[in-house]
Amino acid sequence: MTTIDDQEVPMRVIERPAWSAKETSEGPQELLERSGTPEEEILREAGGVLRLPDGHVLDAGQIDVERSDDETMIINMGPQHPSTHGVLRLMLELDGETVLRTKSVIGYLHTGMEKTGEELTYVQGATNVTRMDYLSPLHNEAVFSLATEALLGVEIPDRATWIRTLMLELNRVSSHLMWMATNGMDLGSTSMMIFGFREREMVMSFFEKTTGLRMNNNYIRPGGVAADLPDGWEDDIDILCETILERTFEYDQLLTGQPIFRERTEGVGGLLAEEALALSVTGPLLRSTGVPWDLRRTMPYLAYDQLDFDVLVGTYGDNFDRYAIRLGEIRESIRMIRQILEKMPTGDYRVQDPKVTPPPRGRIDSSMEALIHHFKIFTEGFKVPEGEVYAAIESPRGEIGCYIVSDGSSKPYRMHIRGPSFVNLQVLPLLLRGGLMSDAVACISSVDPVMGEVDR
Amino acid sequence: MGSRDANGNSIGDSSVSDLALGELNDVSHAGGIGVDQVLFPTREAYHGLVLRLKESGFEMCADLCAVDFLTHPGRALPDGIRPERFEVVVNLLSLSQKRRVRVRVQVPESDASIASLFDVYPGSEAMEREAYDLIGIRFSNHPDLTRILMPEEWEGHPLRKDYGSGRVPVQFKETPGPR
Numbered sequence: 001m002t003t004i005d006d007q008e009v010p011m012r013v014i015e016r017p018a019w020s021a022k023e024t025s026e027g028p029q030e031l032l033e034r035s036g037t038p039e040e041e042i043l044r045e046a047g048g049v050l051r052l053p054d055g056h057v058l059d060a061g062q063i064d065v066e067r068s069d070d071e072t073m074i075i076n077m078g079p080q081h082p083s084t085h086g087v088l089r090l091m092l093e094l095d096g097e098t099v100l101r102t103k104s105v106i107g108y109l110h111t112g113m114e115k116t117g118e119e120l121t122y123v124q125g126a127t128n129v130t131r132m133d134y135l136s137p138l139h140n141e142a143v144f145s146l147a148t149e150a151l152l153g154v155e156i157p158d159r160a161t162w163i164r165t166l167m168l169e170l171n172r173v174s175s176h177l178m179w180m181a182t183n184g185m186d187l188g189s190t191s192m193m194i195f196g197f198r199e200r201e202m203v204m205s206f207f208e209k210t211t212g213l214r215m216n217n218n219y220i221r222p223g224g225v226a227a228d229l230p231d232g233w234e235d236d237i238d239i240l241c242e243t244i245l246e247r248t249f250e251y252d253q254l255l256t257g258q259p260i261f262r263e264r265t266e267g268v269g270g271l272l273a274e275e276a277l278a279l280s281v282t283g284p285l286l287r288s289t290g291v292p293w294d295l296r297r298t299m300p301y302l303a304y305d306q307l308d309f310d311v312l313v314g315t316y317g318d319n320f321d322r323y324a325i326r327l328g329e330i331r332e333s334i335r336m337i338r339q340i341l342e343k344m345p346t347g348d349y350r351v352q353d354p355k356v357t358p359p360p361r362g363r364i365d366s367s368m369e370a371l372i373h374h375f376k377i378f379t380e381g382f383k384v385p386e387g388e389v390y391a392a393i394e395s396p397r398g399e400i401g402c403y404i405v406s407d408g409s410s411k412p413y414r415m416h417i418r419g420p421s422f423v424n425l426q427v428l429p430l431l432l433r434g435g436l437m438s439d440a441v442a443c444i445s446s447v448d449p450v451m452g453e454v455d456r
Numbered sequence: 457m458g459s460r461d462a463n464g465n466s467i468g469d470s471s472v473s474d475l476a477l478g479e480l481n482d483v484s485h486a487g488g489i490g491v492d493q494v495l496f497p498t499r500e501a502y503h504g505l506v507l508r509l510k511e512s513g514f515e516m517c518a519d520l521c522a523v524d525f526l527t528h529p530g531r532a533l534p535d536g537i538r539p540e541r542f543e544v545v546v547n548l549l550s551l552s553q554k555r556r557v558r559v560r561v562q563v564p565e566s567d568a569s570i571a572s573l574f575d576v577y578p579g580s581e582a583m584e585r586e587a588y589d590l591i592g593i594r595f596s597n598h599p600d601l602t603r604i605l606m607p608e609e610w611e612g613h614p615l616r617k618d619y620g621s622g623r624v625p626v627q628f629k630e631t632p633g634p635r
Contacts, residue, residue: 024588055544106604107604107605107606107607110605112614113616114590115621119621206537207485215603221560260576276550277515277516278575278578279578279579280516280517280518280579280580280583282516282518283580291551293551297556298551298554330582353464364536386531387532388545390492390547390556392518392556397548399518399533401518401519401547403519403521403547405523405528405543407527407528407531413523414523414524414615415526416521416523418518418519418521418547422582422586423579423582423583425582426578426579426581448531455605456605
């Protein structure tokens with residue numbers, strides 16, 4: 001019963017049983033005030049727990065632990081903030097305009113894709129994983145397919161391998177262009193945003209022509225790819241490479257040499273190689289600190305060992321290095337795509353193993369067996385031998401890994417995706433500490449998180 | 457699969473074996489997918505082993521996740537390893553040797569807890585929180601073991617095999633009233 005205007009109104013109150021929540025809840029996820037936070041937690045949030053060699057240890061003395069609550073202010077940024085690239089929520093402790101502590105609160109886009117993956121067959125699995133990192137869907141599919149194929153023990157044909165390599169590099173170009181666009185936007189360059197989207201559209205239309213969809217393609221599947229490249233794809237790729245390469249030099253004019261852009265990125269958000277390694281950071285973030293680690297080069301998969309390309313590294317580990325690396329990687333990818341264009345072999349685009357591959361469409365109309373076979377593969381799926389495997393490839397954001405445990409059925413027993421942005425987000429407290437509030441936006445952008453993959 | 461080398465060395469409590477670490481120095485099968493070496497330490501030896509692995513050149517903890525083997529108890533394990541309900545799987549990466557090693561630890565249902573790797577690899581922090589959130593493994597000495605993907609007051613751990621999908625209607629924290 002509750003009282004409204006002095007009248008007792010019956011009201012239904014739904015009470016959540018407190019005990020059951022208490023059993024599994026370990027406390028709030030938010031950034032708490034200093035008085036309510038243990039010292040080791042403050043140190044962790046400020047990045048002070050990194051155990052680093054050669055004097056890079058951050059100790060409690062460096063971090064102003066004793067500061068009282070009324071000098072600082074905890075503010076909330078996101079999850080609807082436009083510069084958080086989706087639904088990232090940051091809690092910042094500020095002293096004036098200086099960021100002291102940061103904590104990222106994630107989970108707003110959590111849709112239980114790993115759980116869903118256990119309910120879907122390996123045939124359907126690629127449809128699920130492609131929605132995780134929605135800016136590089138083909139990398140998700142590729143890592144899932146590679147893991148499944150490692151368990152199955154099938155060798156995919158040469159042409160399928162090269163088509164995959166081509167599509168992955170195109171996807172890297174489109175993902176980095178998207179990053180250039182949003183990073184430009186975050187730093188106030190609206191032109192860059194328009195340009196980035198314009199060039200990305202070229203790659204998107206090629207994807208649409210090849211796979212039928214612009215995003216979430218479900219093109220790379222266990223056993224090969226879904227369809228062969230369309231007629232005249234060489235010309236499309238030729239024009240695409242030429243146009244985008246030419247325009248990257250326009251970006252140079254627009255941003256690289258521009259004093260305002262350089263001042264806002266140079267020396268901002270510095271990261272050391274030791275810190276990056278300790279925090280399991282991969283991708284352009286790790287390379288910006290000078291560590292030449294690129295899975296395409298160091299642990300080659302697909303056809304990367306037959307391509308000639310450079311691994312770009314930075315020196316200072318700041319936002320400008322990350323910008324330069326991503327811009328350079330667009331050019332390197334185009335260089336690779338041009339080599340693929342020349343080396344593309346002929347042959348099958350998927351493995352001719354009736355266990356994994358459905359029969360061609362033409363045979364279904366004429367053969368009862370082919371129809372049954374087709375039906376079986378798409379309803380029951382194929383059985384995958386028992387075992388476990390971890391596959392990892394280099395996505396535009398870093399190492400994307402797929403750990404699959406199979407119990408011998410047609411569905412993965414456990415499918416875990418190591419999202420590069422999920423792990424990379426851990427550097428945010430470090431990048432933001434001691435910087436200005438306005439640089440926080442630039443730092444978030446330079447980490448390039450895709451929340452679909454962070455929350456999965 | 458072919459060249460897959462899963463000769464799990466059962467590593468006892470006392471001997472965090474030099475044998476295993478000696479084998480790790482053999483880089484003959486570096487690179488490639490599905491050819492990582494797999495180690496099966498006991499829960500007590502786990503933290504020490506990972507520390508030794510880090511010292512022997514595995515600079516990065518690439519991945520950490522947990523698996524619930526409730527409905528698949530008959531998996532292949534090396535002799536002397538008793539299958540338990542949960543397994544914590546850690547993938548370590550060596551940049552200098554260009555290789556990976558996987559550490560699989562059995563965690564019993566009755567005491568689903570294990571030492572945190574946070575003091576060895578600070579980067580395992582978010583991954584351990586995820587494993588706690590979704591499978592319900594408690595990592596001792598973790599600085600901030602709270603839910604990371606699910607809402608804080610969520611009941612149960614969704615990736616467990618006995619978690620009823622769709623059983624709980626989706627609920628969110630009550631929105632704060634007008635001040």
